[in-house]
Structure formats: structure tokens, C-alpha cells
Amino acid sequence: MAKKTPENVHILWNPNKNYLGHWDITSGEDLILTIKEITWMEVENPATGDAKSKRVVHFVEDVKPLICNEENANAIFKVCGTELIKDYAGKNFKIALYTIHGTWFGEEGQAVRVRDTAPVAKKKDVLDETHPKWEKAKENVQNGSIDLDGLRKHWDVSDAVFLKLQQA
Secondary structure (H helix, E strand, O other): OOOOOOOOOOOOOOOOOOOOOHHHOOOOOOEEEEEEEEEEEEEEOOOOOOEEEEEEEEEOOOOOOEEOOHHHHHHHHHHHOOOOHHHHOOOOOEEEEEEEEEEEOOEEEEEEEEOOOOOOOOOOEEOOOOOOOHHHHHHHHHOOOOOHHHHHOOEEOOHHHHHHHHOO
């Protein structure tokens, strides 16, 4: 039997926090993710108990999967150029997610959308002695709280610069 949706909840409340939603994209910037696979699966609405077959995008990154509507599926197809769901597995296609405000089914709210253009990687700052974060980076390298891979997640760091950071 289907559960009744509670009446005393906020209008923007979404009962299914197991999937990526606008509340997960809070920075105001695009969220760039790598598609691991796309599947069709039964998704239960926890408020009603109803389950429906939905297209779900799973990501390489440690984020929740995205229930993918037709508009987002068309954007993914446009960016990646692959028609068959089975062809997405293991290809590491990158997509950009963002949020929009709009009216759906007579209600105002937020939604997650997939950009219909390929994401452009942001150029990282070069970390060198002139960078304002040089001293803090040097301290973190020397106390072992960050390694070269960790630095490269944030900055463009050469092996030679990393050696300088290690030196007292």
C-alpha cells in the first residue's frame, strides 16, 4: 500500500535523498562528473512507496547517482554522442551538472540539468614561490598532511616545485 505524503512539509522537500538533487549542487558552479554507467532501475519514492523504472546515471566520483529525465538524457547524448546505454560503461565521459529555477507541474522549484556542451576543465593556478599559498603548502608538505597528488588536485605543480616544497 502506498504511503501518504506528509502534509506539513516544505514545498521544496524531496523525499528521495538517495539520488542527486539541486540541494547537492550548492556552490553555484557546474559540478563536473564522470559517467561510470547508465542503467534502468526500479526507483522507489519513499514518500508514497511507489516504484517506477527510471534511467539512472552512476558516476565515478563519490556522489549519489542522478535520476535522468528525457531533457537530461538528450543533453548527455549531445555531449557524448553515444546512443546505447551499454556503450557508456567504462568510457569516462564527462558531463557538467547545474541547477535552474523554474516551474514544473504548476510548482516553482529547482532542478538539476545537464549542460548540452562538453565541460571545459578549469586551468589550475601554478603553485610556485610567488603564489600566496606557497608557505601554507610548504608547511603542509613538510608535516605530511598533503602529498604531490593532493597538491595536484588544486594546483599545477611540477616535480621540481614539489622538491622545493619538501626542503626546509
